[in-house]
Amino acid sequence: MKKKYRLVVFKDINNKKYFITNSTVKTNKTIILNKIKYPLYELEISKYSHPFFIGSKNNKKITGRIEQYNKKYKINL
Secondary structure (H helix, E strand, O other), rough: OOOEEEEEEEEEEEOOEEEEEEEOOOOEEEEOOOOOOEEEEOOOOOOOOOOHHOOOHHHHHHHHHHHHHHHHHHOOO
């Protein structure tokens, strides 16, 4: 069975931002943008809410891991 490739709106439910792209994802929801009706797929995490992309990742934890590695293998920089 061939899947239908079409424009779909992906909406981040955490901050209400969206983007439009081609996809074969199945969904029953729709949205109207600029007088055009699109299928709607809601995401829990996207580039608008993921900590890596919004710059709120915890660098302290990563730094601690590097220091532990250097200490374990006695690497002095």
